[in-house]
Amino acid sequence: MTTECSQFVFGFHPQKRREIRAQFDGGAITSDGGGLLLREVEKRVGILRQFAACFTDYRNPDRLEHTVEEMVAQRVYGLALGYEDLNDHEELRNDPLLAVLVEKEDPGSQVLAGKSTLNRLELTKETASRKERYKKIVLDHGAVDRLLVDIFLEAHREAPEEIILDLANRVEYLLGLAKNERLKAEIAKEMEEAKAQYQQTGCATRLFKEFFYQTLKSWSRVRRVVAKAEHLEKGENPRFIVTSLSKEAWPAQALYEEHYCARGDMENRIKEQLMLFSDRTSTHYLRSNQLRLYFSSITYVLLQMLRRLGLAGTELAQAQCNTIRLKLLKIGALMRITVRKVWISLAGGYPYVTLFQQVHEKLCAVPVKY
Secondary structure: OOOOEOOOOEEEEEEOOEEEEEOOOOOOEEOOOOHHHHHHHHHHHOHHHHHHOOEEEOOOHHHOOOOHHHHHHHHHHHHHOOOOOHHHHHHHOOOHHHHHHHOOOOOOOOOOOOHHHHHHHHHOOOOOOOOOOOOOEEEOHHHHHHHHHHHHHHOOOOOOOOOOOOOOOOOOOEEEEOOOHHHHHHOHHHHHHHHHHHHHHOOOEEEEEEEEEOOOOOOOOOEEEEEEEEEEOOEEOOEEEEEOOOOOOOOHHHHHHHHHOOHHHHHHHHHHHHHOOOOOOOOOOHHHHHHHHHHHHHHHHHHHHHHHHHHOOOOOOOOOHHHHHHHHHOOOEEEEEOOOOEEEEEOOOOOOHHHHHHHHHHHHOOOOOO
């Protein structure tokens, strides 16, 4: 059967004798039901409220349709839920669930800010004032930087009295080193031994060797190299690192397994910034691109707060933002808004109900502050 598509009805291949027809006529249905958990996090930490306070709004308060706090929340929740582009908000502005997250007074009838309004928020000049015709919301970059420092300090049980970045003294390094024939020749014996042990045991085997090495052209002197001679089911897996750290402080195996491999978690945190679209710095102005980076950073902080307050001890305790978004936030839901209540019927086929319940209980145990 040929798939038939029209403006209103989509035809799909039948399921045995049953025809399959689809229409966008479900009414107030959202795909982001799990966003309610982010709202609960915000009620407890107030990160969006604090971020919004870094803006100065020169608009006439009697003529406001969207407050700064609402627009900031709309952008941050949008990034957390996977909507990277301002153009997305031209349709998202009609999403009643997002209106609930943003705290619109009447989420059933009030639309959110469109792409043009949000774009003006990004493009306001540092020197803007009430005299401007459109772009009148000015961000204090210094205030955001201070906020991020405060967030960092609050993440510790006891804030340090002073943080010193000492570049005057020796700065150590530990870096991965691309393998080449000279390096592989240095560990040829260890690779043969690792292969022999693997053939005897059937288990992955790794041995370590350290030596001093200097490139033919680019290095000015010899440097300490630690090599991992490993044999896996798929075959040889040699790896090399170069470091200024001493053998006494860090023996070869501990240096590789405990120190170097620990970088993986740090790299995951960096990758998460890309999952939150920190690379979307495509405006023509440095200042507005910096604001986009701030939006991504605040979104990361909000999700990190969700990890800390709601995901600790669950299967997603160490999950990356993409996994949290997919398994916890992207939930289909049917909404019904009355004068007194907002009814949200989450998808009955959602596979992580127990996890959702755990996270909700953890968040409810934390006092509401905002």
